Each structure stands twice: as structure tokens, then as C-alpha cells.
Amino acid sequence: MKNIMVLLLLFLLLFSLFACKKPTDKEYNVDKSSCNSCGECISVCPKDAIEYNLEGKAVIDQSKCVSCGECIAACPQGAIY
Amino acid sequence: MKKLIIISLFIFSSLCLNAYYWNQTRISFYKSHDTEVYGGENNFMSELIIDKLNFRFQMNSLVSEEGFDDPNSYVTNEIRSLSTYQLAENSKFILGYNLDYYDYDKTQSSFIYDWINQPVQPLVKNYLYLISKNEWDNFTLLAGLRGRATGIDYKFDISDAINTAQAEHYDEFYKDLALAYKLTNNVAIYATFENKTFYSSNADFNDPGRDYDYTHYGGGVNFTSKNFLGGKFSEDFQYLRKDSKQYADYQRHNFINKLRYNYIMTPALSSFVSYISKFSYDDKEKEFYRLANMVRVQARYNLLNYNYQAFLIAGTSLSLENLNRIYFAYVNYPINKSFAISLEDRYSHNVYNTIIASLDYRLNSNFMFYIENSNSQSFSNINIYDFKNTLTIGTRMLFR
């Protein structure tokens, strides 16, 4: 089981790094395990594209985000990637 | 004054209950090119525990001199409230309400409507949510309803010129559902559903081609092991289908892989590595796209073996697609029973370097006072400031 798991993960890692094309637009996301719900990103986002989800963590609404990157510079936890 | 009365009433009425208070006031100095601006912020948070009810209340006020393009408003008042009611051991209800109020004259034009060249300013934001979490046998069910209403006005009144009706608000309604089933002690499967409907008071903006509705649904598998190659391991793989008129074709079929591995090297040294990768499939172009790859490595070292409050944390987070590199180090050290110092450095490559120093004074186990200074240097034009210094004075109180 462990060996299968390790091989599968290795495959996924290589696949997502090398077999995929990079899109022209950046997509920003929040790492929920690092987000402390401080709201800094919400107050700087010029497109009102961030809100808290069911777990109280910040989530970027990709339908409104314009990839300006302001939230990355504001996040004190480095939780936006 | 009103705020002071509310806070005093809150403290007074709950002195005999289980309660926690936290208050901090910050004075900030920003410098950008030739502009120098002062700003201030006050945060108040309290938590009351009354039997099965947990009530949290938070009030933040932000005021700053004008002169920057950022933040979105120079005068902001935020109220957050969260009530959690434990219905039974495995079932709870959560009711939350957030209110953000912006000073009309001090608020920047922003928000989503400026795509039609009519910059608008937000006036008020209401966010209400109701969540129910239930667990039985091997199932966990999370269901939620969230509603957000944003009151807006136009910064420049050009509507007469183009003869179109103005919008006064836009509203978003979210419906969430997540069901998880534990197959074994280590493996769980889950399904998620989230839908958002967008509505504007201006009929023109409800044009189906411009709407911000979305529906996300999918499922995944989660594996955890307490002894995997000597450490604690968790792996989550999810497929998420995302539908919205605003999404590009390559954003529809998403595959998200998250893994985390914790390892205790010695009793004093522990570490973890986490990796998140997100890729998608464009079924029209028949092509896979990589959206994000993020690695975070972090280690914690206990400086004294008889006191776990003396520690050093250092790590890095690298986001390959967004070229974001962050390095951080944090040290906390109790000098004696009353005083503790901490120092943090957070460096984001080509974006900022922030150094935070703080001194805590603990009068007893129920009262703490702290003073903190944060100094941030910006290297990019994403941050509108070149330099920002924030001095914070705060207290924490616990009543039992």
C-alpha cells in the first residue's frame, strides 16, 4: 500500500510539473491550512473577490479575480500561492 | 463613543461568565515615494461561553490619512459575530454575521463593476451564514447557507451621460454541502457541492453573459497514517468540476493534490513538509494545464527542554507558478515568569521584508499586556508603500 502510494505521488508530482502546459493567466489560491482568517487579503482586494468559506478560511472567487497579486503582498502568513 | 459603550456593556454583562477579551490598538506610519501617511486601527475581540453556546464578537476600526491608492477605504468599521451551539455531541449549528461599513467620502472606487467603466464604491457589506455540522457512524455532513449583500454607489456620476440605471447593491447567495464517509481508520472519501447565485439591483448587470454565478462540485479521497515512513502523513486527492460564465475552458476540470508529512527528528526538533499541486484539463483543446505548485517546509526547535514556550520556527514557502518565494523565522523566548520576547522575520522575494519584534508581560494567568513593532520594507509596486511601520499595544484578559 505504502509503495503504491509513494509511486502514485511521484507520478502526480512529475505529471503536474512537466506534462502540463502553463496557462497565460496566473491563478491565485489560498492554502487553508496556513490561513489564520485575519482578513487582510479581503480588505485590499480591489475586485471584492475574497470571502470566508464554511470553515472560516479565506477563499478566492475565481469568477471575480483579475490576478493582480495584491492579496499575495498583503497576506502575513504567506498563505496565498 | 457608541463603540466604547457597546464594549463596556459587553465586558460588564459578562464578568460572571466564562469570557475572553482581547484588545489591541495599532498606530501605523506609511511612506511611499514623497507621501507620508499616518493610520490607526483598533481591534476588539471577546468570546463568551455559556453552557453549550459559544459567542464570539469582534469589532475592528481602521482610520488613515488619505494619500494612498490603498487600502480600499481610509475609514472602515467591521463587526464580526459568530455563535456556535452544540446541539448534541456530534451535531452543532453555527450562525455568523459580518458587517463592514465604509465611510462614503473616504472610500476608493473599486469593486467588480468597473469593468463597464463605471467605477463604484462599496458602502456597506453584510455577510450572514448558517452552518450545520453533523456526524453519525462513519458519516460527516456539513451543510451551509451564506448570503452576502453589498451596497454600492458610483464614484463618478456618469450614468446620466450614458443614460443607464444605477445599481444600488449586488447580492451573492451560496449553498454548500459536503459529505464524507470513513471507509477505514485511514481512508475517507468525500463529495462536495457549492453553488453561488449573483444578483444585482441593476437589471443590465444581470445579463446572463456577465453574471458571476458559479457551481463547483466534485469528490475526493483522503488518506492519513500516523506511522508512514516514521512520520505522520496525510494525502488528499480531489477532482473539482467548476462551471461559470467567467471561467476559461481550462479552469473547468480541476485536480487538486495535497500532501503533508510531519516528522519528529528528536524530542526538540520537529518538522513538516506540505505540497499542493493543482492542474486542470481543457476538454476542448484536449490539454492539461498546471495551475499551481506550492511547497512549504517548516521546522520547529525547542530552545529549552523544560519550557515549550521557548522555541524557534523557520521555514520557506515556494509557489512555482506565481514565482512567489517566502522565507520566515520566528523565535519566542520567555525571559522569566512575567516577560517574554519574540522576533520574526518574513521575507518575500522581490515583494517585501517584514521584521516584527514584540514584548509580552504576563501579570497573572488571566491578564497579559503586549507591545509590538512591525517594520516592513517593500521591493515591488504591488505594495503601494515603500516603507511601513506599525506600533501595536494590546491586552488579553480571561474571566472564569
Ligand code: SF4
Ligand atoms: S489577485 Fe487581486 S483580484 Fe485576485 S483575489 Fe488577489 S487581490 Fe483580489
Ligand code: SF4
Ligand atoms: S491575508 Fe492570508 S492569512 Fe489572512 S485571511 Fe487572507 S489568506 Fe488568510
